[in-house]
Amino acid sequence: MASLSSLLRFGKLSVCRRIPCLLLSFHRRSTSDTSNLSTDHLSSGLERYKDLQKYFTRRLKATYRRFSNIPDHSLVCGHHHVYFIESDGIYRMDQRQSEPMPEQVLNLGQVSGQKEKTGLDNEERRQRIQWAVQRIRLSPQEKHLAATLKTAHSEEPRCVIVRLGKINPSPLDPPHVVFTLDKVLSFEWATDEVLFYTTLEGLRCSRVFRLDLASSGSRITSVYEETHPDVFVEVALSRDRQILSINCSSRTSSEVLIIDRTTAHLEPFLVQPRQPDLLYHVEHWRKCLIILTNTGPGQEYQVVQAPLSEPSMVSWEPLFAPGPGTGTVIKDMDVVGDHCVLVGRTPAGELILDVVPLTHPKEAYTVQLPSWACAIQTKRPGLADQRGVLEFLISSPVHFPVPYCLHPQDGLLLSGTEDVSSPESQGNYTTTRLEACNPDGTLVPVTLFHSKPVESLRQAPLLLHVYGAYGRDLNMEFCPEKRLLLEQGWTLAYCHIRGGGERGLSWHRHARVAGKQRGVEDLKACLHHLFSLGVSSPSLTALTACSAGAVPVGALCNRHPHMMRAVTLQAPFLDVLGTMEDPSLPLTLEDREEWGDPVGNPKHRLTISSYCPLHNITPQCYPSILLTAYSGDPRVPLAGVLRYTERLKNAINTHSTMKPESECEPAPDVVLNIQPGSNHHGPDDFELMLEEEALSLAFLYTELDLEPPRPPHRRKR
DSSP: OBOTHHHHSSOOOOSSOOGGGOOSTTSOOOOOOOTTOOHHHHTTTOGGGHHHHHHHHHHHHHHHHHTTTOOOSOOEEOSSEEEEEETTEEEEEETTSSSOOOEEEEEHHHHHHHHHTTOOOHHHHHHGGGOEEEEEEEOTTSSEEEEEEEOTTOSOOEEEEEEOSSOOOOTTSOOOEEEEEESEEEEEESSSSEEEEEEEETTEEEEEEEEEOOTTOOEEEEEEEOOOTTOEEEEEEOTTSSEEEEEEEOSSOEEEEEEETTSSSOOOEESSOOOTTOOEEEEEETTEEEEEESOSGGGOOEEEEEETTSOSGGGOEEEEOOOTTSOOEEEEEEEETTEEEEEEEOTTSOEEEEEEETTSGGGOEEEEOOTTOOEEEEOOOOTTSOTTOEEEEEEETTEEEEEEEEETTTTEEEESSSOTTOHHHHOSOEEEEEEEEOTTSOEEEEEEEESSOGGGOTTSOEEEEEOOOTTOOOOOSOOHHHHHHHHTTOEEEEEOOBTBSTTOHHHHHTTSGGGHHHHHHHHHHHHHHHHHTTOOOGGGEEEEEEGGGHHHHHHHHHHOGGGOSEEEEESOOOOHHHHHTOTTSTTHHHHHHHHOOTTTOHHHHHHHHHHOTGGGOOSSOOOEEEEEEETTOSSSOHHHHHHHHHHHHHHHHHHHHHSOGGGOOOOOOEEEEEEOSSOTTOOSSHHHHHHHHHHHHHHHHHHTTOOOOOOOOOOOO
16 A cells, blocks of 8 residues: 555554554654653552552453454565564565474574673663564565564664575574664665665654665665755655655655666656645556645545656646545555555545556546445555455454455455454444534534444443544554443544544644644534433543644643543643744654744744643643653653643642532542653553553543443353
8 A cells, every 4th residue: 555654744663554553753742851840749649540450451361362363464475485573583484385384584582682792781681672573574586684673662773684595493593684774764675685774863764875785795875865854754665666765755745756676776766846735655557657646626635647757747647536526535545456546535434445447547436345444454565466456454443353355457345254244253333423513514523333322322431532633544443442342331432523634634734733723622512412412421421542632632621621521641742832832852843834833923822822731721620631651752751741740730739729618529530650661652562551551441440430340250060
């Protein structure tokens, strides 16, 4: 699938390339001075939930065991071998053998051991066991494998290059590592001996390098350097592996250089110079570029074509755009054989596939996906995979991932699972798509998951999810924790407020900078609409968000704290004003396209000041709030979360002292859970992740005054 991370900014490392998770910088951060704040004082309150946390840890483990056979696309297919990741490294199996045995390609312990020789202290040696494989790339003829490794204590991945051959599976022999590169983010092979890669420094990628592996010695040369501080650079490979692209993207514009792998010199050349508000991404087909660009009606995405020899905008010829008046928007693009396959989203929020025959684009047709599908994950083709088939997974937060294959030549859509509707895998749950009306007349999509009819949900606890920033769709992939809640009678709501990307690029534009408050009003409208339909009530409602999603949630808590009883926030961005005032922070300059510039623009400062969660705390009765922060998180440094927590506790205490004792309400709990590590998305370690999720469940059940669910007793024989 053509990665739009170059359009949306900062690709999240993954074996599978897909829009919903291809963002590193959409999660924001506050200021970094912690000198005057005491974490010990502010971290109190966790003991109250310990017993229930242990209980939910056991329940979550049982739930994960039930869904332990979730299909994924972590396998990497070579010409004759299949490569897979285990906790201790990378293995492969030869598919030509009748009973293939796994042989180890890369041992993480030995790779980490190399670092131990460079004078690390004991703490750093302890951390070396936490290396995990992020991304694998095979060279064209499978002579080399490159993989990035990352530890929870560093944002800067390491790239290890292994020469493939007859690998001795004996554990006494070290892996055949031929080169190691530090701070590598994206990387692709141009030939079996040439690797292009970008380096990550201070959360920014601005340089592209070329590594030449030769028997006479390896050589690294600089290929490209971006000078604009708001532009992020990554390298990507077209699906047919013929074109390597260097994508240089800011929040609002793109510039792409491409390298034709069939030429000997491998020199990059420019597709289209940067223009304000022009976004584009390229794929390759028969010496032509297939380009996804926002030059369609309403500045939404459409597909155009240009010859590889003359790729600039003057040569772009329109191929396909969603029908006028349909409201469907393009979310992603791939070129499969002689067809362009587009992932689209309808106004109702349902996913569809538009298939465009590149030889006869007027014969485009639409493939319907199951109505419950909320997320799609496309498989990266292996070296020997069929070029004319698109493999992908569809899922929802509560629906088990189901593999599908699309044969675009004849429109055949096949499921890879014999029984995709079994109660155990999919459950008897309903997906309801609603629309809430904002006071300005805008209809805001809401996706609801429930086990009873809507009219019977008044007494059901409600967990509402929200994000609304950077043009990013709300993450709606399968999550065993959400499935557990639904099985225990909860209702789950996903509010697709403006600022996200669910209804196209305009949905994001309407809630950038001066329009940020629209997202807050959208969230309020969603809650009002659900309550008016008889879905739950404020005393049984909790909100949850991560990173920048904390902005609309925090703003709503300041304005309408009685609309919910509890809130859980992970790595929350809460000090928008303080962050955007500080250009020394690693992401502030480019993020001013999203939030505004309070230093150079008084109107922007006034707007940010009106909704910033930290700067609008006032003495009143807030909902209970659980904040989870990570001590080494460079996107959300701990100081901003500590400052918010301290100010919120002071406001709650002030409010309680201002009221007569007879009018005092039960005091809300403000709990700060500080975890070690730098991973903004939460711990990689499975046990730590379970503990964190179990704490959130214990907090929700306690604050909503719910009885914890009891597993059914097994009948004795």
